[in-house]
Amino acid sequence: MKPPRFDYHDPTTLAEALALLAGHGDAARVLAGGQSLMPMLNFRLARPGHVIDVNRLDALATLSPGPDAGLRIGALVRQRTLERSTLIRERCPLIAQAMPLVGHPQIRTRGTLGGSLAHADPAAELPAVMVALGARLTVQSARGPRTVPAESFFVAALTTALGRDELLTEIALPAWPARTGSSLQEVAIRRGDFALGGVAATLTLDAEGRVAGARIVCFGVGPCPVRAADAERSLVGGAPSVSGFAAAGQLASAGVDPDADIHASAAYRKRLVGVLTTRALAESLASLGERAA
Amino acid sequence: MTEARDIALTVNGQPRRARVEVRTTLVDLLRDTFRLTGTHVGCEHGVCGACTVLVDGEAVRGCLLLAVQAEGRRVETVEGLAPDPAHLNALQAEFVRHHGVQCGFCTGGILMSLTAALRDNPRPREPEIRDTLAGHLCRCTGYQGMVDAVLALVASGAPAPGPDAGSAP
Numbered sequence: 001m002k003p004p005r006f007d008y009h010d011p012t013t014l015a016e017a018l019a020l021l022a023g024h025g026d027a028a029r030v031l032a033g034g035q036s037l038m039p040m041l042n043f044r045l046a047r048p049g050h051v052i053d054v055n056r057l058d059a060l061a062t063l064s065p066g067p068d069a070g071l072r073i074g075a076l077v078r079q080r081t082l083e084r085s086t087l088i089r090e091r092c093p094l095i096a097q098a099m100p101l102v103g104h105p106q107i108r109t110r111g112t113l114g115g116s117l118a119h120a121d122p123a124a125e126l127p128a129v130m131v132a133l134g135a136r137l138t139v140q141s142a143r144g145p146r147t148v149p150a151e152s153f154f155v156a157a158l159t160t161a162l163g164r165d166e167l168l169t170e171i172a173l174p175a176w177p178a179r180t181g182s183s184l185q186e187v188a189i190r191r192g193d194f195a196l197g198g199v200a201a202t203l204t205l206d207a208e209g210r211v212a213g214a215r216i217v218c219f220g221v222g223p224c225p226v227r228a229a230d231a232e233r234s235l236v237g238g239a240p241s242v243s244g245f246a247a248a249g250q251l252a253s254a255g256v257d258p259d260a261d262i263h264a265s266a267a268y269r270k271r272l273v274g275v276l277t278t279r280a281l282a283e284s285l286a287s288l289g290e291r292a293a
Numbered sequence: 294m295t296e297a298r299d300i301a302l303t304v305n306g307q308p309r310r311a312r313v314e315v316r317t318t319l320v321d322l323l324r325d326t327f328r329l330t331g332t333h334v335g336c337e338h339g340v341c342g343a344c345t346v347l348v349d350g351e352a353v354r355g356c357l358l359l360a361v362q363a364e365g366r367r368v369e370t371v372e373g374l375a376p377d378p379a380h381l382n383a384l385q386a387e388f389v390r391h392h393g394v395q396c397g398f399c400t401g402g403i404l405m406s407l408t409a410a411l412r413d414n415p416r417p418r419e420p421e422i423r424d425t426l427a428g429h430l431c432r433c434t435g436y437q438g439m440v441d442a443v444l445a446l447v448a449s450g451a452p453a454p455g456p457d458a459g460s461a462p
Contacts, residue, residue, distance in 0.1 A: 001337065005296070008315035008361065031359075038357040039338035042318070051315075055362060080351070104428030106406055107339060109351040110358065191427040 003041035010053040014140065017054055017167060022142040024050040025164035031055070032076060032115035035107050060114070060169055063087065069175035075114025075168045083108060092173055093287065094133060094182035094202060098125045101184065104192040114168045117150075120224070122157045123194035125184060128219035130171065131227060132182075132200040138170040145169075154224035179212070180204040181288030183280040186220070187272055189263060195220045196264045197272040199252070201280035203240065205288065211235045214284075216248070216277055221258035221269050228252035231277060240285050249278035300364045304329070305373030313360040320344040320355030322363070323370060331371040331401045335430070342429030345402035346370050352409040352428075371401035374408065383451040384408065387442035395433030403429045407443060416447050 011017040021028060027049035031037055040046035054060065060076035063085060071091050073082070082088050083099035102108060102116070102125050116126040117137065130137075130150040137148045139162060153161050162168060186198030197220040206212040214235045216228040231251040238244050253274030260266040301310045304327060311326050318337075323329045323346065335341035337356045344355035347369040374382045381389065384407060394400050403426065410417060410425040417425075422443045426436055 002321070003316040003318070005316060008298075008359075010361075034357050034359075034362075035339055035354075038318075038359075041316075042337045042356065053359075053362065100424070104342075105410070105425060106342060106345050106352045106354060106428040110353050191424070 001042055001044055003038075004044050004047045006041075006048055007050045008053065009050060010056050012056045014057055014059060014167075014169070017052060017057060018140060018142045018165070020050070020052050021165045021167060024052070028052050028164075030118070030167060032118070033078065033111040034115075035103065035111040036115065036119040036121070054167070065091070066172055071173040073113055073171045073173070075117075075170060076112050077114075079103070079108035079111045079113065079116070080105070082113060091176055092133065093176070094129055094184065094200060097182060097287075098129045098184045098200065101125055101186060101188075101192075101195075101198075107192075113171060117153065117171070118160060118162060118168050120154050120158050120160050121194065122223050123196075123198075123220035125186065125195070125198060125200070125219065127154050128198065128200045128217040128225040129184065131225045132202055132215045132217040133173050134215075136172045137168055138172065139163075139166045140169050141166040147172075151227070157223040177204050177213075179206070179288065181284035181286070183283035183287060185276040185280040185283065187276070197221045197258065197269045197276065199273065199276040199280045201277070201284050203235070203281055203284035203288065205240065210237060210239055211244075214248075214281070216252055216280070218252060218256055218273050218277070221256045221273055226256050228255050228273075228277065230255055235281070240281075242282070245278045245281040245285075248281060249274040249276075252277040298361050298364075300361055302363045302365060303367045305369055311360070315359065315361050317360045318356050319346070319348075319358040319360050319363050319368070322360035323355065323368070329370050329372050333398055333401055335398070340430070341399070341402075342406065343399050343402045345405045345429070347405055347409055350409065350412065352406045369405065369408075371404050374404060383449070384411070384442070384446055387446045387449075388439065391438045391442040391445060393434060393439040393442040399429055399431040403431070403439065407439075411443075411446075417443065419444065 009020050029048040031051050031053040060074040062074045063077050064072050066072040089096045135150040137153050148161050182202040184200045186195035188195045200217045202215045204213040214232045216231050218226040231248040234248050256273050258266050258269035297314050299312050323332050333343040335343035339354045339357045346355045348366050388394050
């Protein structure tokens with residue numbers, strides 16, 4: 001099928017874009033990379049009266065070092081740019097690990113970080129990665145800017161804390177903590193497909209080699225990214241170990257309540273979370289060694 | 294705001310102009326207006342890869358870009374690969390030699406993805422070739438012939454697909 005009729009706007013300044021959203025918010029959809037909205041238009045699952053194309057907002061397409069060794073990523077930065085960036089590899093290995101699993105290369109050339117977050121597909125990698133990293137999202141409207149922690153940005157499947165007149169403009173990431181490894185694990189039927197389930201993890205050790213902290217975030221097994229808080233707590237203070245990672249996997253598995261669909265049963269997905277959590281923790285530890293080496 | 298817009302872009306090195314309805318996708322502009330029907334339309338939701346073309350050198354889905362978004366861009370399609378109507382380029386020739394083509398529906402998009410990938414990395418190994426092909430569905434060949442074709446191209450030492458026509462020298 002083909003997209004329905006809509007009024008097309010391609011503002012060149014943020015102020016212009018926000019004014020359009022203020023005027024048409026209820027009837028408008030924001031077009032960023034278009035890798036989710038365009039299929040919905042082609043299938044007429046979305047019939048917005050107005051499409052506000054933000055691709056000319058060059059100011060939102062910059063990737064830069066943030067204060068205190070963090071990162072500031074404009075919402076319009078392409079996924080392919082993140083994948084190729086040495087700054088990302090140095091300052092945020094978890095994003096570099098996730099990127100090859102986000103769609104296909106031909107999708108990542110257009111797909112944006114902000115678009116993936118604002119679309120909030122339950123099986124998408126990037127929302128979970130942002131929760132694992134403790135990202136802070138800058139959201140702007142004609143009423144002014146506000147900051148939303150990633151953990152409260154994802155409200156339900158395909159639903160975020162964004163108001164109708166608001167635009168996600170920037171993602172701020174804190175500095176990568178010392179002695180921290182990370183991993184992203186998922187199972188998909190075919191490479192590049194949305195995952196049946198996945199886990200993003202970071203593991204931080206203290207100077208004595210004990211676990212100082214961990215972040216474990218599951219995706220594809222609930223309406224939003226699910227933080228495995230019990231599993232995270234179970235690791236803190238102990239030495240990293242195969243048995244500790246296995247126990248954390250069981251806690252993570254117990255903490256999710258996935259749905260079944262044509263691809264996998266709920267029981268399969270629940271078990272998958274445990275296996276992938278254990279694997280992600282082991283890989284995080286291994287990556288820590290590689291980083292130190 | 295307007296229903297239709299005038300756009301100017303470069304297609305396979307040639308400057309082109311068109312008046313398009315804003316809801317027209319790039320692949321429909323290429324096929325219906327410019328009659329470049331080597332780029333095929335499959336799923337229209339970015340999964341099958343048949344409509345893949347290069348925009349400013351990057352492989353993208355032609356069904357997921359509006360034609361108006363190609364304003365001022367350099368677009369390359371499968372029609373731009375062969376040096377002249379009587380000859381194939383080295384990648385196309387290896388596809389024929391290694392049975393990388395059967396019905397041909399997916400072929401145009403796959404050749405364009407591989408062209409972009411080979412410009413990035415002229416000597417890909419098999420996993421990298423497969424990663425590029427993963428963005429495409431082929432229901433005939435089983436992909437092996439395509440992998441063999443690219444490996445043969447690399448082994449032959451033939452120059453990789455040249456820089457895209459519009460890029461700065």
